Amino acid sequence: MATTLTPPDTDDTSVPPADLPPGLERNAEKAESRRGFLIGLPAYAYLVLFFAIPLAIVVVYSFATRSPSGLTVLADWNLRSYVRLTDSLVLAITWRSLWIATFTTVVSLVVAYPFAYYLATRPPRTRAILLVLVMIPFWSNFLVRTFAWRLLLSSDGPVTRILEFVGFANPRLLFTPTAVIIGLVYGYLPFMILPLYASLERMDHSLVEAARDLYATGWEAFRKVTWPLSKPGVIAGSILVFIPSFGAYVTPEVLGGTGTTMLGSYIGRQFVGTASDWPFGSSLSVAILFVMMIAAMFYFRSGGKDL
Amino acid sequence: MSIVDAGSAPAVAEDSVARPRRTVDRVLAGNAWMVFAFLYLPILVLIVLSFNDNDRVGVWTEASLRWYGEMFQHSRIMGALRTSIVVAVLSTAVSTVLGTAAALSLERFRYKSQRAFDGLLYLPVIIPDITMAVMLLLFFVQAFDIVLLVTGVGMSRGLGTITLAHIAFNISFVALVVRARLSGLDSSLEEAAADLYASRWLAFRRVTLPLIAPGVAGGALLALTLSLDDVVIAEFVSGAGTTTLPVFVFGALRRGISPLINAVSVLMLVGSILLVVGSLAISRRRTGG
Numbered sequence: 037m038a039t040t041l042t043p044p045d046t047d048d049t050s051v052p053p054a055d056l057p058p059g060l061e062r063n064a065e066k067a068e069s070r071r072g073f074l075i076g077l078p079a080y081a082y083l084v085l086f087f088a089i090p091l092a093i094v095v096v097y098s099f100a101t102r103s104p105s106g107l108t109v110l111a112d113w114n115l116r117s118y119v120r121l122t123d124s125l126v127l128a129i130t131w132r133s134l135w136i137a138t139f140t141t142v143v144s145l146v147v148a149y150p151f152a153y154y155l156a157t158r159p160p161r162t163r164a165i166l167l168v169l170v171m172i173p174f175w176s177n178f179l180v181r182t183f184a185w186r187l188l189l190s191s192d193g194p195v196t197r198i199l200e201f202v203g204f205a206n207p208r209l210l211f212t213p214t215a216v217i218i219g220l221v222y223g224y225l226p227f228m229i230l231p232l233y234a235s236l237e238r239m240d241h242s243l244v245e246a247a248r249d250l251y252a253t254g255w256e257a258f259r260k261v262t263w264p265l266s267k268p269g270v271i272a273g274s275i276l277v278f279i280p281s282f283g284a285y286v287t288p289e290v291l292g293g294t295g296t297t298m299l300g301s302y303i304g305r306q307f308v309g310t311a312s313d314w315p316f317g318s319s320l321s322v323a324i325l326f327v328m329m330i331a332a333m334f335y336f337r338s339g340g341k342d343l
Numbered sequence: 344m345s346i347v348d349a350g351s352a353p354a355v356a357e358d359s360v361a362r363p364r365r366t367v368d369r370v371l372a373g374n375a376w377m378v379f380a381f382l383y384l385p386i387l388v389l390i391v392l393s394f395n396d397n398d399r400v401g402v403w404t405e406a407s408l409r410w411y412g413e414m415f416q417h418s419r420i421m422g423a424l425r426t427s428i429v430v431a432v433l434s435t436a437v438s439t440v441l442g443t444a445a446a447l448s449l450e451r452f453r454y455k456s457q458r459a460f461d462g463l464l465y466l467p468v469i470i471p472d473i474t475m476a477v478m479l480l481l482f483f484v485q486a487f488d489i490v491l492l493v494t495g496v497g498m499s500r501g502l503g504t505i506t507l508a509h510i511a512f513n514i515s516f517v518a519l520v521v522r523a524r525l526s527g528l529d530s531s532l533e534e535a536a537a538d539l540y541a542s543r544w545l546a547f548r549r550v551t552l553p554l555i556a557p558g559v560a561g562g563a564l565l566a567l568t569l570s571l572d573d574v575v576i577a578e579f580v581s582g583a584g585t586t587t588l589p590v591f592v593f594g595a596l597r598r599g600i601s602p603l604i605n606a607v608s609v610l611m612l613v614g615s616i617l618l619v620v621g622s623l624a625i626s627r628r629r630t631g632g
Contacts (some may be wrong), residue, residue: 072452076460079445079514083463086511090482091466094474097481151378154371166375168623173382175564175615178572179589180608183596184385187392187400190600194388222385225378231523238527254367272523275469283471285575290596300473300575307477307579318481321474332469 091325098318108314117319126302126320133299136213137281140220144228144277145270147221152232152269153262157241167233174226182219182290189215189291211293219287227276235269236262275332283324299324386612393605400600410606420591420607426502427587430577431570434509439563441510442517446558447551449518450525451533467515476579479508483580501585508580509570516569517562524558564622571615 099113120126155166173181188195189210199207209215239262247257263270285300292298303324306317392400396407414420445464449457467475487498532554536546552559574589581590588611595604 069452069454072448073454073456075452076445076448079441079448079518080460080463082441082514083467083511086479086482086507087467088463090478093481093485094478147374147378147381150371150374154375157371168619169379170382171619172616173386175568175619176386177589177608177611177615179574179592179596180389180611181385183592183600183604183608184389186596186600187605188385188388190400192402222381225382234523268523279469279471283473285471285473285476286593289593300471303473303477304575307480314481317477321477325470325474328469328471329466 094318094321097314098322100315100318102313102315106310106312117313117315118323120316121319121323129297129299129302132213132296133282133284136217136220136298137278137284140217140224140281141274141278143217143221144225145274148225148228148232148273149266149270152229152236155229155233156236156239163237170226170229170233174230178223179286179290182223182287185215185219185222186210186290189218210291211296213292213296215291216284216288216296216298219291220281220284223287224277224280227280228273231272231276232266232269235266235272239265278331279328282328389605390609390612393602393609395602395605398602400602400605410602411610413603414606414610417603420588423586423588423591424610426505426585427571427589429502430506430509430587431567433506434513434570435563435566438510438513438517438566439559442514442562442566443521443555443559445514446518446521446525450522451530451551464515464518467512468519472573472575475508475512476576479504479511479576480579499584500580500582504580504582505577505585505587508576509573512576513566513569516565517559520562520565521555521558524555524561528554560622567618568615571611 096110097108098117099115101109101112101114101116103109155163155170158166187193190196191208191210193210195209196207199209209218243261243265244257247261248254252260283300284298285304288296288298288301289304292301299320303317303320305311306313306320392403393410394406394408395403396409397404445460449461449464483500483504487500491497533546533550536550537543541549572589573587574593577587578590578593581587586594588607592604592607592611595601
């Protein structure tokens with residue numbers, strides 16, 4: 037049978053085109069949408085069970101009570117955990133996470149964009165080799181790579197020695213925000229490079245040549261052709277870097293100190309040991325998720341409208 | 344140098360435009376080498392230090408394989424290694440199939456509940472690791488409580504819960520990669536196949552699948568990487584007995600750095616590099632043959 041794919045311009049399946057026999061067309065389209073739904077169903081069912089329901093449980097826990105012994109009592113529902121979100125300590129940690137994540141994203145974008153462009157404009161053979169060279173650190177374990185910086189930045193490590201040699205008196209990088217930012221950029225740079233590369237590689241480079249033929253300067257051609265076409269990559273890359281940086285847990289634990297606690301590690305602390313407070317940890321999780329979704333929504337919206 | 348020249352030489356004729364482009368190319372190349380240095384130097388330092396015989400990481404005495412010997416004798420490290428591999432393979436297999444199906448379903452069909460599913464699929468990507476870890480911890484605690492109450496069977500967190508958790512976030516990442524590939528494809532090829540009376544399955548196997556294959560392979564490799572990479576979620580959903588290798592290393596790091604951890608780290612590095620080389624060899628044979 038000759039199955040037809042749904043034409044891209046018909047968004048609403050319930051309205052058949054006027055000039056076709058309505059009954060037949062509607063049946064075919066119904067079968068088609070049912071098929072599409074069934075293909076996706078296993079993934080959706082899985083995500084409902086292991087994502088949506090766990091999310092609902094966290095929301096429920098955030099209204100629960102912590103007993104004096106540290107256990108969670110699923111009764112006496114209250115908003116105390118949410119009131120604690122405005123504690124000055126929580127606000128300070130949130131602000132710190134925000135600027136560290138923003139800084140990390142900007143640095144990654146500035147470094148990765150020219151790099152991805154360079155990669156995408158190489159001849160295919162060179163490109164393949166360079167791409168492998170990017171992939172190797174990307175595939176290497178995140179924790180291991182973070183740990184490598186702990187060795188590099190430690191008081192008798194190479195970076196400290198070099199800084200001393202250059203003339204800095206008593207340089208101390210480990211356990212500072214700088215160390216955390218270095219670790220985050222190092223850890224998440226491939227997440228920026230790869231989407232950028234994907235969108236730049238797919239781009240039709242004859243468009244740039246056409247712009248140049250029409251007397252656009254290199255900068256104009258970049259701004260009017262390359263940048264808009266690479267925007268999906270920029271958005272995807274920035275989200276992929278910002279989000280894990282904002283909720284970072286491993287990096288501040290390994291490279292940070294007492295003064296660099298970020299939201300992720302603060303949440304983690306609510307769930308381990310005798311001082312644990314699951315309802316408070318849950319309300320923090322709900323809050324971080326809420327902020328993240330709003331940020332992502334704004335980002336998608338502005339990215340869609342901008343160009 | 345030949346790398347730089349090959350890119351710019353044929354495209355630009357000897358007019359005034361050539362000069363600035365060559366400068367731009369040189370800056371781009373310089374940036375590229377710096378990025379490579381940034382990416383590789385820390386790894387090299389780690390590898391060199393793992394061969395240090397001294398008990399203190401920062402003090403070099405002499406090269407030896409001492410810490411590698413100790414690592415292979417360490418039963419907890421070897422157990423954690425096995426757990427990591429089993430979890431990664433299982434979660435990748437399941438999430439690649441489910442994620443690819445979800446991507447096709449969202450990109451190539453239109454149905455009512457699509458937008459809700461779209462959101463559900465994106466959330467695990469957007470959500471921070473720690474939030475997902477907390478969610479799944481509370482879920483498993485709650486679910487096991489209910490199971491104990493209803494059936495009297497006591498269940499504990501371990502390999503199973505880690506695998507289930509990894510599938511949950513990997514589905515979304517696979518779907519994301521495959522969708523990126525699908526949306527960049529011209530659907531007219533698939534329509535042409537349908538017009539030529541190819542059955543739905545034949546059109547998928549002969550046209551769609553070869554076209555999205557790089558996306559599916561990329562998604563699967565991303566899933567494998569993310570599974571082997573994960574510390575946070577595995578730490579929260581693993582039990583007392585079973586942990587993955589990253590969780591073991593993270594725990595050890597909290598107590599301080601040691602040369603043994605250097606050796607384990609290099610083992611993990613070598614494993615990932617073998618993975619890349621292996622997957623490249625496979626993909627080359629497939630496309631070349």
